[in-house]
Amino acid sequence: MSFQPVKFYQTGTYTVGNRLLAPDERSVQAGEMRSNSISSGHRACQGCGEALGARYAIDAAMAESKGQLIAANATGCLEVFSTPYPESSWQVPWIHSLFGNAPAVATGIAAAMKVKGRHDVRVVAQGGDGGTTDIGFGCLSGMFERNDDVLYICYDNEAYMNTGVQRSSATPPAARTATTMSVGPEPGNVFGQGKNVPEIAMAHGIPYVATATVADLRDLEYKVRKAMNIRGARYIQLFVPCPLGWGTASHDTIRMARLAKETGMFPVFEAEYGEVTGVLKIRNKVAVEEYLKPQKRFAHLFGKNAHPETVARMQAIADRNIRKYGLLEEEAN
Amino acid sequence: MLKQMEGSQAVAEAIALCRPEVICAYPISPQTHIVEGLGEMVKSGALPNCEFINVESEFAAMSVAIGSSAAGARSYTATASQGLLFMVEAVYNASGLGLPIVMTVANRAIGAPINIWNDHSDSLSQRDSGWMQLFAETNQEAVDLHIQAFKLAEELSMPIMVCMDGFILTHAFERVDIPSQEQVDAYLPPFEPRQVLDPAEPISIGAMVGPEAFMEVRYLAHAKQLQALELIPKLADEFKQQFGRDSGGLIRTYRIEDAETVIIAMGSVLGTIKDVVDDMREQGHKIGVLGIISFRPFPLEQVRAALINCKRFLVLEKSLAVGLGGIVATNVRMAVSGTGLKGFTAVAGLGGRAIPKASLQKLFVQAEKEELEPVSFVDLDWDAVNKQLERERQTRRSGPIAENMLHDKGMSTAAKFG
Structure with missing residues (x-):
């Protein structure tokens, strides 16, 4: 991974500050060289993880492709908040077609660039978790198996936020959504359902699969840049907390993303040709409660009618992720 | 070449x-x-x-x-x-x-x-x-x-x-x-x-x-x-x-100049229709053909102009607007609205049902005499249809329609050739 050896963390957050890094490794939030592919003035909610993630992901892709980038977008929050005519926030050539076809549209763009000999022009496709793991899944799998030259970025906020917070196949167990209500003996989303699209992507044997969170923007930039230097189908699932859908404070977006990673609920790793090649280790392991409690979508697990057994099942999921991906530093190190 | x-x-x-x-x-x-x-x-x-x-x-x-x-x-x-x-x-x-x-x-x-x-x-x-x-x-x-x-x-x-x-x-x-x-x-x-x-x-x-x-x-x-x-x-x-070839355009007419009855259709069935019209012309029928090449956009003016001098028309179409009748016919009727022209719809050839010359000739003669229902179904097996409708009246669990049709049609074919 990009910066595993670094051991100096900021107190409280356990994040690595820019000042601890060599200048060329630092994340630059604003600067002349930044393409600002999605410009200010869009209509995302305060604290939107997706807007932040898209800005860093697409800017990194723009930098790596030297500005020769075309983006396809699935229907969803990102599409809606960025483009009501005539107020497009996109500074890249951008197309939205449908909810479920962004990977195929991107395939078409890539084919057009290939046939026109524009090997310098690269293609990204992007969508939310509903557009990716559910309705766009057929097209996504097709794009993967053909190994089309497309980087697909899934902005995963774990539900259909644009339509009003309904369950998707990326919604975690126990989470309350508008279609997995917090009522009855087992409130929230059921256990044992949903799909792990990064692993399914790996099963296609594509050159590159990665997960990232908006808590680690440098890691995200590194992964996008790495992906942009590979030809063929590439997939990045980016964890983007949604204050509105999750019932979290706008200022807690980064914290929630960090806690998802530090609990093991969202394993951050990268894989090449189906093999895991690197994981972002947990720096300061915390119990899942820390992550679940601030979120209103899990509020039914705590308080008067608490469900400690459900919290324990969530902890078991996190622990399994930690074991499976080796997310904890070895003691000997 | x-x-x-x-x-x-x-x-x-x-x-x-x-x-x-x-x-x-x-x-x-x-x-x-x-x-x-x-x-x-x-x-x-x-x-x-x-x-x-x-x-x-x-x-x-x-x-x-x-x-x-x-x-x-x-x-x-x-x-x-x-x-x-x-x-x-x-x-x-x-x-x-x-x-x-x-x-x-x-x-x-x-x-x-x-x-x-x-x-x-x-x-x-x-x-x-x-x-x-x-x-x-x-x-x-x-x-x-x-x-x-x-x-x-x-x-x-x-x-x-x-x-x-x-x-x-x-x-x-x-x-x-x-x-x-x-x-x-x-x-x-x-x-x-x-x-x-x-x-x-x-x-x-x-x-x-x-x-x-x-x-x-x-x-x-x-x-x-x-x-x-x-x-x-x-x-x-x-x-x-x-x-060096006539191809395309909005519509194509055939022997329509003095036609009193005009048959309207789209696609390959026009060939069979023209053969029938040739036969009927030889027998003295004043009949012609209007082929629609462009269904969208629908050439309202051209269709109207082609039909304006006839007395009646028959739209033969390989489609069914379920609950209404014809799809092409509905478009044609819009083209001739206000003319008072008598129009008929014949649904034919659904699911590849053959459209033989004999059936067409019979249909066209009926159209000439204005003896057709507004919407008719060419070579529909009414026995099989009525049998199923009766079955549904008699039995609550009448079963899958398609299977019943195949069974009934198989029986009637067996009886015919048995």
């Missing part, structure tokens, strides 16, 4: 002559031979500068074509029946975005019951999708219409379906004149898009449009089709100059 060949292969060669840059292929009968032919040409190198993409569904086929067309590549796909329905969301999207994709529809029935044979239900279901629809009568016309289609679509920046009867045309071997590359190049200029995804000039395509502008965008799609009404005859004239 004159060749004896399968309709699908002829269309594949015609498409190749149009220098497509991206072809999306998904198998569905009866269009499959077209994309197979193109795939071989791309793989062998006979069709250079073309990407042939084996997609995972028709929805993806149209979506890939949307992407490639928006990126400035001449894009083509072919489908039929369930495939067309599976891609419908993208079909509307392609026209809404104004992307000049050309698609062959090898017309086939829509299930259930599943049926692979020809009728016009598939493309007619997309009559309001914003796509233009041209219907070929012969394989020669299918070849010619495809060449015209690219020019028409790209001139208007709107997509077009070239419809040819599944199996009847796609799988028929007949003589076809395949033009030379030089001829096609002289007729069809390279694709110059009105909008294109280009990093040098970033634009946003497909953004949300609210109530303040949506109606105007939709009207402009209609306006494009009105422009097509002017352009289609012009392109057919230019085609004739370049290729």
Whole structure:
């Protein structure tokens, strides 16, 4: 991974500050060289993880492709908040077609660039978790198996936020959504359902699969840049907390993303040709409660009618992720 | 060059002559031979500068074509029946975005019951999708219409379906004149898009449009089709100059000058109809034919002008507006509204039911005498239908209709030949 050896963390957050890094490794939030592919003035909610993630992901892709980038977008929050005519926030050539076809549209763009000999022009496709793991899944799998030259970025906020917070196949167990209500003996989303699209992507044997969170923007930039230097189908699932859908404070977006990673609920790793090649280790392991409690979508697990057994099942999921991906530093190190 | 060949292969060669840059292929009968032919040409190198993409569904086929067309590549796909329905969301999207994709529809029935044979239900279901629809009568016309289609679509920046009867045309071997590359190049200029995804000039395509502008965008799609009404005859004239053949246009009439009865149809059945009309003309019947080539845009004025001097017309169509009657007939009636012309609808050939000359002659004579119901069904087995209706009256759990029909029809056939 990009910066595993670094051991100096900021107190409280356990994040690595820019000042601890060599200048060329630092994340630059604003600067002349930044393409600002999605410009200010869009209509995302305060604290939107997706807007932040898209800005860093697409800017990194723009930098790596030297500005020769075309983006396809699935229907969803990102599409809606960025483009009501005539107020497009996109500074890249951008197309939205449908909810479920962004990977195929991107395939078409890539084919057009290939046939026109524009090997310098690269293609990204992007969508939310509903557009990716559910309705766009057929097209996504097709794009993967053909190994089309497309980087697909899934902005995963774990539900259909644009339509009003309904369950998707990326919604975690126990989470309350508008279609997995917090009522009855087992409130929230059921256990044992949903799909792990990064692993399914790996099963296609594509050159590159990665997960990232908006808590680690440098890691995200590194992964996008790495992906942009590979030809063929590439997939990045980016964890983007949604204050509105999750019932979290706008200022807690980064914290929630960090806690998802530090609990093991969202394993951050990268894989090449189906093999895991690197994981972002947990720096300061915390119990899942820390992550679940601030979120209103899990509020039914705590308080008067608490469900400690459900919290324990969530902890078991996190622990399994930690074991499976080796997310904890070895003691000997 | 004159060749004896399968309709699908002829269309594949015609498409190749149009220098497509991206072809999306998904198998569905009866269009499959077209994309197979193109795939071989791309793989062998006979069709250079073309990407042939084996997609995972028709929805993806149209979506890939949307992407490639928006990126400035001449894009083509072919489908039929369930495939067309599976891609419908993208079909509307392609026209809404104004992307000049050309698609062959090898017309086939829509299930259930599943049926692979020809009728016009598939493309007619997309009559309001914003796509233009041209219907070929012969394989020669299918070849010619495809060449015209690219020019028409790209001139208007709107997509077009070239419809040819599944199996009847796609799988028929007949003589076809395949033009030379030089001829096609002289007729069809390279694709110059009105909008294109280009990093040098970033634009946003497909953004949300609210109530303040949506109606105007939709009207402009209609306006494009009105422009097509002017352009289609012009392109057919230019085609004739370049290729020396009458092909395309909005409508085509046959022995209509003094006709009192006019038969209206689309596609390959026009050939059978003309044969019957020839026979009847010899017997002294004043009967003629109006073939509709352009179903969308629908040539209201031309249809009205062609019918204005007749006494009655009969629309013979391979489609059924369930709960209403005819689809083509409804359009024709709009064209003649206010004329007081007597019109009949005959639904024929659904799911590949043969349309024999004898049945047509009987039908046309009835039409002449104005003895037809407003909507009639050619060669419908009323015994089987009535038996099922009676079964449903008698039995709550009357079972699957399709199976009952097959059983009853099998029995009657057995009785006939037993």
